[in-house]
Amino acid sequence: MSKLKLTGLVLGLLGFAIPLVVTxxxxxxxxxxxxxxxxxxxxxxxxETIPIYSTSILVIFFQVILLxxxxxxxxxxxxxxxxxxxxxIATLADPxxxxxxxxxxxxxxxxxxxxxxxMTRILLQPFGNRPKYIMLGLMMVTAVLSAFMSNxxxxxxxxxxxxxxxAKMEPGDPARIGIALCVPFAANIGGIATPIGTPPxxxxxxxxxxQGMDVAFSSWMLYATPLAIVMLxxxxxxxxxxxxxxxxVIPLKLDGKLKKSRNAIxxxxxxxxxxxxxxxxxxxxxxxxxxxLLPVAVLTLTSAFGKNDIRKLPWEVxxxxxxxxxxxxxxxxxxxxxxxVTAISWDQFGYLMLxxxxxxxxxxxxxxxxxxxxxxLLIPLAISLVTSGVLEGTAGMMMIGLVIALSASxxxxxxxxxxxxxxxxxxxxxxxxxxxSSGLIIGIIGIALVLLLSVVxxxxxx
Amino acid sequence: xxxxxxxxxxxxxxxVLDSIVRDITMFESFFPIEMADTxxxxxxxxxxxxDKGDEIGLILCDHVLPGDNGVELLVEMQxxxxxxxxxxxxxxxxxxxQETVRAVxxxxxxxxxxxxxxKEDLLNIVTELLTDYVIENxxxxxxxxxxxxxxxxxxxxxxxxxxxxx
Numbered sequence: 329m330s331k332l333k334l335t336g337l338v339l340g341l342l343g344f345a346i347p348l349v350v351t352x353x354x355x356x357x358x359x360x361x362x363x364x365x366x367x368x369x370x371x372x373x374x375x376e377t378i379p380i381y382s383t384s385i386l387v388i389f390f391q392v393i394l395l396x397x398x399x400x401x402x403x404x405x406x407x408x409x410x411x412x413x414x415x416x417i418a419t420l421a422d423p424x425x426x427x428x429x430x431x432x433x434x435x436x437x438x439x440x441x442x443x444x445x446x447m448t449r450i451l452l453q454p455f456g457n458r459p460k461y462i463m464l465g466l467m468m469v470t471a472v473l474s475a476f477m478s479n480x481x482x483x484x485x486x487x488x489x490x491x492x493x494x495a496k497m498e499p500g501d502p503a504r505i506g507i508a509l510c511v512p513f514a515a516n517i518g519g520i521a522t523p524i525g526t527p528p529x530x531x532x533x534x535x536x537x538x539q540g541m542d543v544a545f546s547s548w549m550l551y552a553t554p555l556a557i558v559m560l561x562x563x564x565x566x567x568x569x570x571x572x573x574x575x576x577v578i579p580l581k582l583d584g585k586l587k588k589s590r591n592a593i594x595x596x597x598x599x600x601x602x603x604x605x606x607x608x609x610x611x612x613x614x615x616x617x618x619x620x621l622l623p624v625a626v627l628t629l630t631s632a633f634g635k636n637d638i639r640k641l642p643w644e645v646x647x648x649x650x651x652x653x654x655x656x657x658x659x660x661x662x663x664x665x666x667x668x669v670t671a672i673s674w675d676q677f678g679y680l681m682l683x684x685x686x687x688x689x690x691x692x693x694x695x696x697x698x699x700x701x702x703x704x705l706l707i708p709l710a711i712s713l714v715t716s717g718v719l720e721g722t723a724g725m726m727m728i729g730l731v732i733a734l735s736a737s738x739x740x741x742x743x744x745x746x747x748x749x750x751x752x753x754x755x756x757x758x759x760x761x762x763x764x765s766s767g768l769i770i771g772i773i774g775i776a777l778v779l780l781l782s783v784v785x786x787x788x789x790x
Numbered sequence: 791x792x793x794x795x796x797x798x799x800x801x802x803x804x805x806v807l808d809s810i811v812r813d814i815t816m817f818e819s820f821f822p823i824e825m826a827d828t829x830x831x832x833x834x835x836x837x838x839x840x841d842k843g844d845e846i847g848l849i850l851c852d853h854v855l856p857g858d859n860g861v862e863l864l865v866e867m868q869x870x871x872x873x874x875x876x877x878x879x880x881x882x883x884x885x886x887x888q889e890t891v892r893a894v895x896x897x898x899x900x901x902x903x904x905x906x907x908x909k910e911d912l913l914n915i916v917t918e919l920l921t922d923y924v925i926e927n928x929x930x931x932x933x934x935x936x937x938x939x940x941x942x943x944x945x946x947x948x949x950x951x952x953x954x955x956x
Binding site: 380436478479480481484485488519640698700701746747750751755 | 936947948953954
């Protein structure tokens with residue numbers, strides 16, 4: 329075990345023990361236990377003492393045994409009504425998890441039939457062969473795909489597209505760096521565009537759902553997609569300024585042809601119908617998590633997606649999200665979240681200042697931690713700010729949720745910030761210092777735009 | 791990285807050994823290169839590497855050696871579960887048809903390089919075989935992307951789902 333992990337183990341256990349021996353005034357017994365779980369999870373997630381999805385599973389496990397009605401603690405004489413344990417384990421089938429499951433099935437089936445790869449080649453053709461526009465094309469295609477598929481898988485796929493392009497450029501051409509950076513950046517940015525774009529969105533939406541707020545697929549897109557488009561253009565400009573292409577023309581040969589087998593066609597149709605139903609949720613009102621069952625059902629019943637494909641789904645990501653959702657439940661139910669936020673007198677902060685603090689903390693944290701973990705740790709606190717009246721109503725809740733989810737996704741300074749960044753650096757075309765300078769600029773512009781939207785755009789449409 | 795993946799070069803003529811190692815030196819920072827001039831010495835090296843918990847990704851082996859010959863060594867490695875997956879290549883001018891057939895059939899020979907070789911060919915073969923090796927045998931081949939076939943490794947990540955959003 330590395331020193332870092334060992335430190336995490338010690339600190340995590342220590343964190344777990346503190347609320348068991350120290351009594352915090354104003355916090356119930358259940359609140360103390362919830363705090364033990366919170367501290368353990370926060371430290372283990374930060375130090376990755378155990379894999380992050382294991383920490384999530386551990387959260388649910390401890391909640392069941394310490395905080396549920398069927399657990400080991402007798403709450404009958406205390407003013408806390410424990411939730412049935414099914415509430416905690418049901419996070420694994422939360423509507424948002426089912427939505428992601430549908431997205432995963434579509435994405436994995438697309439990879440299986442090379443839909444992602446061939447679509448990319450077809451979509452890139454109109455962008456011609458000038459490096460500037462090739463880059464714009466790469467970014468747009470990456471962002472669109474990563475809005476519906478995993479950012480990581482999209483990046484890996486796009487790397488197979490850009491390596492032959494880069495091979496045709498001079499070794500000293502700065503645009504090599506620009507092209508290698510544009511893909512992970514566009515993938516990170518594209519992830520914000522839809523609820524299924526990236527896991528932190530799920531954690532935030534699930535927390536809002538628990539407050540009785542429905543977030544339609546189309547509403548999320550209305551809030552976040554315009555920002556994704558603007559950020560894409562910003563990132564394009566920044567990368568062109570920092571790494572101007574030396575060549576005028578890159579000879580490009582992209583031949584993409586969609587597969588025509590029966591199963592491939594079933595996939596195209598299912599993909600099209602599902603996405604169409606998702607983005608029009610506002611019109612027909614069928615919930616996106618219900619629509620998500622469509623690809624799961626159709627692709628498996630037609631055997632386009634078989635048993636082995638099901639086994640290969642990224643289940644650990646669903647566990648990771650579920651743990652984040654569960655943590656939020658116990659923090660809210662036990663009053664821990666509210667207790668934590670009342671420790672700071674937030675009323676001195678203005679409304680915008682408050683959003684800025686959460687956005688800034690999310691941005692900094694998720695540069696070092698998993699984006700999902702960042703959202704899982706921050707959203708319970710943010711929600712209780714709203715429920716305790718510091719922020720106002722549903723609009724306030726939606727906005728702070730957006731601020732957290734979007735800021736977490738704009739963290740792209742380091743290779744460890746997101747897996748797409750790690751892939752880009754692994755190609756050897758980019759060095760960490762390139763990523764730091766451009767990622768920092770994009771992150772700062774990103775959070776500034778998020779705050780701007782929370783003044784001039786979101787309040788009027790939420 | 792938890793353990794190292796070695797390249798083993800077995801060749802009895804010092805100049806030839808040098809020239810092979812010189813040609814593949816670009817891999818050295820990712821795959822340490824070990825050299826032996828007889829099959830016996832190679833066996834000792836293999837044992838040492840395995841005992842340390844490391845593995846041998848690729849062996850480039852001459853056929854005619856003092857003592858046991860190269861094909862003999864490769865067949866033996868194929869029978870050992872620790873070196874079964876090692877990619878095996880003969881670099882030789884003198885292996886006859888019969889021995890070569892034996893190497894293909896019994897040692898799963900991946901390539902036969904005739905002396906003298908072109909540096910570019912050798913690099914391509916080593917790149918391809920090591921890429922195969924890391925894709926099949928490592929959990930996270932990402933770290934080898936810049937020295938091996940990045941396109942294939944990226945495509946493997948896309949298909950295997952070994953790396954996910956988090």
